Amino acid sequence: MTATTTLPGTRPPGGGRGGPPPSVRASRKKDPADVAQLEQHPVPLRRIAALFGPHRRPLSVVTAIIVISSSIGLVTPFLTKHLIDDAIPHQDVRLLLMLVGGMLAVTIVTQALGVIQTWLSTKMGQQVMHGLRTDLFSHLQRLPLGFFTRTRGGEVQSRLTNDVNAMQGVVTNSATSVATNITTAVGTAAAMVVLSWRLSLLSLLVLPPAIWLTRRVARLRRTIQSRAQRALADMQTQIEESLSISGVILSKTVGSGPALSHRFHETSSELTELELQSQMAGRWRMGTMAIVFSAIPALIYLAAGLPATSGGMTIGTLVAFTALQSALFRPMLGVLNVGAEVVTSMALFSRVFEFLDMPVTIDDPADPTPVDPGTAQGDVTLTDVTFRYDGADRNALDHIDLELPAGKQVALVGATGSGKSTLAGLISRLHDPTAGAVRIDGVDLRDMTLQNVSALVGVVSQQSYLLHTTIRENLRYASPDATDEQIEQAARAAQVHDLITALPDGYDTLVGARGHRFSGGEQQRIALARTILRDPAVLVLDEATSALDNTTERAVQLALDEVSRGRTTLTIAHRLSTIQGADLIVVLDGGRLVERGTHDDLLARGGRYAALWNSQSNRSVSTKY
Structure with a gap:
């Protein structure tokens, strides 16, 4: 089963596989705190790539499966072409059965490979997240007391749970999504040129506006992230402080229950507003892009019907080309979307790595003196x-x-x-x-x-x-x-x-x-x-x-x-x-x-x-x- 990116306009932007949770998508204003976080603690991409270092072998296997699966998937349009141009018009039953059987075989093989790919990639991603979580937890335990006296407990918990979980989609799916979409896009583009280089040029006209709009949406999505994470940290701190046994006793004895409820209500309302903004971020832009995508097949049919541009194209070639054209834009935008999601998650990586990079001032010596406590x-x-x-x-x-x-x-x-x-x-x-x-x-x-x-x-x-x-x-x-x-x-x-x-x-x-x-x-x-x-x-x-x-x-x-x-x-x-x-x-x-x-x-x-x-x-x- 080959991972694909849904045509823009069919789901909320960033809501597909590999995207961050809604709570960490974007607002419409640039958040200075988010920019400041990345400026103060930049995260090189090679450090993120290093998370996959211990998993080179399964990553290679997943990549090989993706290439094979994507290549096999490109066979279907050519089978469709021969089905329409040769088997059906000539009532060639033997060829018809072979072509239909080939289509079923392609589906079965790609689905089986997809199951294996999903299992391997998910296992690898979860192991990466497990290593990141445990490393962060162990590192936090080694930090000096001064860190915990100046840092809210809810903030520590938020980075260890919310931030790491928000990165999970990117870490788990980004590598396989990039490999899948690049392989599919390259193969599809080559197949389109083989079928009709004239129609291929027409199809490629939509790429510049698609790229531009996708990047605009990506910039929108970056701005909400720090605000959402800070709000989650505030909520977690409020829960920890207010609903512990000591906090409950304090609130009951000083009568602060209504004030605490009001404060929690405000934090929850902020998260609700951020969720609404994240769902609507760039929605009209992607809707416009969907209209453009819908117009491209109509132009292809027009070009195929005009004697000057058809070049003697058969019906089977036209159907096959249209199918390939639809399959081209999805992976190309998928590559762009994966990049956008990585960019969107950079502040999350920055927050987690910021804690991991804090120096451990009290630690075991390199060459400890043997001591027997007994x-x-x-x-x-x-x-x-x-x-x-x-x-x-x-x-x-x-x-x-x-x-x-x-x-x-x-x-x-x-x-x-x-x-x-x-x-x-x-x-x-x-x-x-x-x-x-x-x-x-x-x-x-x-x-x-x-x-x-x-x-x-x-x-x-x-x-x-x-x-x-x-x-x-x-x-x-x-x-x-x-x-x-x-x-x-x-x-x-x-x-x-x-x-x-x-x-x-x-x-x-x-x-x-x-x-x-x-x-x-x-x-x-x-x-x-x-x-x-x-x-x-x-x-x-x-x-x-x-x-x-x-x-x-x-x-x-x-x-x-x-x-x-x-x-x-x-x-x-x-x-x-x-x-x-x-x-x-x-x-x-x-x-x-x-x-x-x-x-x-x-x-x-x-x-x-x-x-x-x-x-x-x-x-x-x-x-x-």
Whole structure:
């Protein structure tokens, strides 16, 4: 079955095989954002062609099938000519049966080849899309945290799903469509010349206006693309933010439901308008072209009937030529349309490749230092560490020298914005220091694989994140190979095993969206059990109890004390009463380490720590009265 392009005017432009979805077709105004996207991140065609590089063999087979199928299809008009000029007038039954049988054979063979071609090309295209999707997903996971803090979640999802899906038609069908249409057009043009070179010249008169009109429509279609994708990204963000459990609770408590519905209504209306524009883009131009195409056969009949131009043409030749003429314009416009669709999709490729080209600033070293997390001591050392966030006008941390001895508990305190969480992020290698080095057991974290760093350092933060699955699978997320016995041991260490077993479904209980089925303290202990399951040598507790009430905090603190025993533990504390027994307390102020010592030593000095302690003690006393 040979792919062809429907005669213009018989369907909405771009709506055929290989065209992008209606939501990514065109408007009538040139979109500056679309042009700016391509100017800022141009996409060379060779990069798109490289997507097919690993599939050269099936692509060659598909191309061969297309050439054979297109060539066989050209036999039918010649069979028709002999049928009309020879078999029917002379009542030659044997020739008649042969010609009719030949027509049926051509149809059967081309249809069979078409099925094979469709299967091979679709499989190849889907593999290309699969590779592009998985590469983008893997790359996004490796991007630094700063990317996700400045990029909307809906935008990331839109590029990974909507943009890639919109490219699917082009990637899946463009190569086969180009090969099919070029082969058919060249073969058809040659056959027309063989039949009648005079009529061939007349038929070719329509090509210049066809090319001009097709390119005009192509330019129209380019303009809607970025607008549609941005609208889809907005809608996806609205859905994600408004219909998550946290978003629903927020909207219900602040009464923002009507406003959210109105905002969603506006976004949906914009998409509706873009769809209408895409359906109508260039429609009248293509209708005009259809009228021109309809007039060409009439002119051919006129030329064939005039003695000066007929050249003794037979009826069979005229019928065969007319059939070939119809078959010529479809593939020629098909080639132009494929090019137009590729142009239309360039902004989509640009958006996807833009994410793929973003540098991975935190990655595995080329020659990593071998580290065995199972035998690690957990001695952490920060040497002259300085860190500044991108775009910031000052350092978040400034020349920090600090040692966390193996197996000891170190507390990190300071006012909001003093750099506590930034320092914790450096130890877990969520960031790399701008200057200086962070080492565990003498090995720079930048010389380890990221897997080794995550195995060495476990993090429990203030905001625990639970997946919408069972408790068992939430815990196993940290260690996919963990046995049920190991999962239960981790839960016992986190003081949450009894709570879980008291539930009707036990460890198979569904936690719900973001864990909202459980209280904050219960979520925190489940998250702690998940971290314990990795058995890290270093444990970072980033204000893990600051959002809890006093009773829940005591329960979680007991679990933390149990888990911290024998591990190097860095505790970022909001309530200073929870870290009095730490082996070392470090005080940060404005990104600088200003004090260090035990609780009693620091109180005796009367410095920054003592001021913080007295401030919290006074608030506690005033609260009682």
